[in-house]
Amino acid sequence: MSTKQFQFKLVLLGESAVGKSSLVLRFVKDQFDDYRESTIGAAFLTQTVTLEDQTTVKFEIWDTAGQERYKSLAPMYYRNANCAVVVYDITQSASLDKARNWVRELQRQADPSIVIALCGNKADLSARRQVSEEEAKKYADEEGLMWAETSAKTGEGVTEIFTAIAKKLPLTAPASRSGAARGTTAARSGVDLNKQSTAQGQNEPCNC
Amino acid sequence: MEKAIKLLLRSSDELLRVLETYSIPINDLENRSVSNNADSSESINESRRRRIVAVVTHKDEENDWEEGSVFILKNKLFSSPYQDEFEIDRVLPVHGDFTITMAQVNRADLGVSVQLPSESALNQSRSGLRLHITPGGESEPLDLFTYDVQGLKNVLAECRRLRELAGMLTYIHTDNISLMACVDLSPETQTYSWLAPYVSNNVHIPPFTSVFPNIQETHRPLFTRLSPASAGTPGEDGKDVITIRDDWIRSRARNECRKARARLHLRIGTFNVNGKMPSQDLSVWVRSTVNEKKDFASVLPPLNEISPFSIGENNPIDEQVEDTLQTTSSSFSYSSTASTNAVHSPSPTASSFSTAPSVFTATPSATTVQTENSVLPSPASSTSVYSPIIVETEPVLVPTLNADQTDPSDPDMLILGFQELDLSAEALIYSTSTVREDAWCTAIFAALGEKGGMYEKLASKQLVGMLIIIIVKKSLKSCFSNIMTSSAGVGLMGYMGNKGGTAIRLTFTPPTTLIPALDNILSHESTKSGEPSTPTATSPKLDFQPSPSSQPSHESHGIKNLGSTVLTFVCSHLAAFDEMVAQRNTDYHSLIKKFVFDSSSAVSGVVDAESQEMPGQFESSPQHHPQEIQEKFSVFETDTLFWMGDLNYRIDLPDQEVRTLLSSEHWSDHGKYLLKYDQLKNSIENKHAFDMFSEHEITHLPTYRFSPGVAVDSLGYDVKRKPAWTDRILYVHSPLTTQIQPVTYASHREISFSDHQPVSAEFALDVDLFDKHQIHATATSLFRQVYGMEEQQERSKLRLSENTVDFGDLFYGREKTYTLSIQNTGKVPVAFRFLPLDAESEIHPRWLKISRMTGLLLPKELIEITMTTIVDNDVASELNLGPRNLNHTLILHSVMGKDLFVVVSATYHYTCFANELSRLTRLPGSIRALRGPEDLLHEDRAINAPREVMRLVNWMMTTSHSVDCLFLNRADQDIVHRLRECLDTGEDFPYSHEAKDSTVLVAFGETLLQLLDSLTECIVSTSLHAQCVSPVSRDEAFEVLDSFPQATVNVWISVTAFLHYVVQTSPDPESKAQRIATVFAPVFFGLFRKDSNPSASSATSTPAITPLQSQAFILHFIQ
């Protein structure tokens, strides 16, 4: 069987300093940096994940600035996104409130088929936890979001959540869905329908 | 020496060790009995054998790897033996089986006699060391010899370390490592791909040498040539990075290699001779009228200006060109005082921001400059050879090329174009005869008189009645080469007559006699710092201007082989008749396609036509013999293009009006009014033809049509043909490579045997003095710096000095600037561009201008970007409607990388200028008190007339004295600003009615005119124009007012009532009324507004109301 390639636009949203850039760095380079300059703007990176069935999913990742003052720019970055990772910091309960706002905004303004994952970062600091797993999980279930806790520092849960998103994405999506016109989108046609529907069904809940 | 080596390296790579060695020829080793001759050829031989072993590494800190390589460098072939100029001989990556072994040898054994020039010679011992390098791949081993024992030890230690590093790596190497193939490996694996740029055989150096920019194309700002992209939606970054990069290389190489400029003095003439033979003296047409002291002194470019240098944009004034063009073409306003000088003003230096204010905001009176010296702490790296802050040094200028020390006002080149040379039927059919050309040449040389002996015909080209002749100074003849010609017919041949054009393209290489003097001055200047002496106009020969301190990377100023400049001249005759403007435009477009210059047809004007120069380009590699390559060039593939001829464009006003305006004393600025309706000006402005071309200000009368024996008007124009400026001289050039200053533009009515008058124009053309090999080498070295950017995997890093810029308070007519610096803090070159939020929106709001929209920075380089806020009428009309708090986020996109945000904010203060009249009447009080649009009065409650207009008129009415120059002279702009501020704030005017100071009253008058002119729609809106044409009496005119909106009527009545009073109290009411009406006509009726432009909207040739008609209407009220 020949391998299939898909390409999706993914955007990270969430309050400043919750660890969005760190998550991307972990995912793309498997590195962690204690002292990173905070993002003022948006960074673009790509990373490819290979699923068990040899399907490859290339993420075009837009890491955005979380600062309030740039909030008006966020729609530019999440428009045409296939998936969004909304990040909060488990040691800051306020950051979950911010995350809820982002989720609400995405549900209202983004593409209706967008796949949203809620991600509780800094899981390594569970001693200082302010957001319980139950609370977050409950909220995610209500809103139909994927959910996981991660630690960009230890790497825990990071690849898993991106892989879970890859599995959840509709792998038959028409090429035009991706806003990123980087030329590889053509690879999307000719997808095995059978294969794909089972993959989607099996991996519905993400609690990795 | 290290410095010279670093020039060869990319800034991402580091030089660790250097060792001086000498190559050992193989046969020397085999045969020790090679002669040990110690003659003079020895030292040359020495320098040829000299090899520098350099250990270079490339570190990737992010991915934590390092790779090393040994470079073998040798002296450049023709470089001076006393100067370090190297080229890369071999590149040997430290990997695989790479080894260096050494052995002690006696130098006599090697047959090498060495006199080392360097310090190591001091501890020179009798014996040295031989080193044998085995490359890791399959390439040849090599043997070298050195005295520098310690140096060798250091090299060995470094290589050992690098080999260990390489050994730990897990990469796939075949034995014969092909560097280029490695580039494709994943970035995480070590590949030695960073070496690729050094292995020149493998690297295709892109077409800086064979494809060159079309000057029309390069007039468009670079950012408009990039792929569409916006926040979150990348464009084709891979392509854009190449566009930016190539442009950067071109302009940077040129700017680095330009040592000075040389000035050519051109005189261009065009003459439709109507089939006549020369029967009058032509000297007024062909001989220079330039007064060197007066005219040329005024066009000297500013010297010693250091301004932020534009890298990236190939056109340093790129983004301003459009502005400038707009100003030139739309500068017809009722106040002409500034326009004559404007054309002479020195060319803008790179990046200096030239604002193009509209008429009434011309002088930014209170320019608040907010300069933040927010230069980033430059990273502590002494290894970079590049100056961290990029500045351009204005090169010295060599005022003339006056090689033979004659009268400097004599033009260096005389380019004459003729139309309708021969109207006989035979000429149309067999256009072979050159009889007439000879007759005209004879007449030209006769006209040159005693000067004729200095000149010689260089080239000519004829097509039927069209002929172009180029005459040059004999002393400069050898400077011209690669002369190519082209001709093309257009239009309905045989029916319309013969239309089309002829053209000549040639290469100008400044005379080598300039070199010694230039060298002298430049080297002298580089040792002396600053203190420029003022240019002395009295000694114009090779009068060098001192150069400001030059780029640190310049090792030598030496120019050995001067690079050249391509000049193209077109003479054309376009379709005739008033209404054929579209045909003329079409003719132009067919001509630019049909003209093709074929290099195989090139006539070499010179013995030494060594190369086929490319305009604005570098010669292709010196080994080539480009003469053999057949190439075709369009008219735009040149450094400068001059276009002359009977272009036949007419004036879109009724015949009678044209004649009246031309002869009327009250329309003293008749040219300005008439040219507003000139079809060529409008075709250029609307981009229908001659897009991007410039024309010097026309101050002469129309040149068509005169004819002996026919009925003529008082000015001598044929009564049957509407006068027109049919004969024109236009130009366009590459601002990167040349500078053009128009000096004169005139018609010559003394020459009267044809139905057209001849026209002449003189230009100062400044061409670059640069070394063509150096520019090629510089481009190659720059290319090496940025090689592979488009597939670069390392993350680019840009740092901005600020992420927020607050301009504070923004007022109408005031300008503020802020300087933002961008630094490349990463290890790889970065190209950047500003992006709009989304595809439909603008990159920056209209109230903000950005000095550069794209750029390229090498690692550690820093560039300053100037942001300017300008509130002119256009901007104010928009801002007056919106909220006072202005906010915009600029997106700076590093190509293939991040988007950086800069939040720009300002607080706008409303002004009564640039509003709709109907909005001013809805103001509850002063406009500054307005908090937002919600405060406006309801339409039903609007006041009768705008307070602001009334205040001005009332003040002038109640003033106790009259001033004759009211509305006619230019006012003190400071007072005008003060008055405007009072209108905006509602405060009382700080001037007393009793004061006998005429300047105050004049300022009131001008403020009124400015206010009326700033209205977003003119007082009498276009829809009402037609009604204002008909009234023949005062009563009828008043009836027309009935259809005006109430506020308009009130303004009209109160202003004209005051004007009536002014006229009545004048000693000569009749003429006063006329004068004042000509001043108010364009303001009331918006004659000079863009949208009133007749040809802009439709093909109809006459406007709804003409200048004379609007003047007549006003006269009904004020007389």
Ligand SMILES: Nc1nc2c(ncn2[C@@H]2O[C@H](COP(=O)(O)OP(=O)(O)O)[C@@H](O)[C@H]2O)c(=O)[nH]1
């Ligand atoms: N302990 C811990 N610190 C983290 C983790 N992720 C990020 N950080 C730290 O949190 C700070 C903010 O991270 P950053 O990625 O810049 O947040 P962003 O503003 O959301 O992009 C940095 O100091 C990180 O080192 C994590 O999983 N655990």
Ligand SMILES: [Mg+2]
């Ligand atoms: Mg971040």
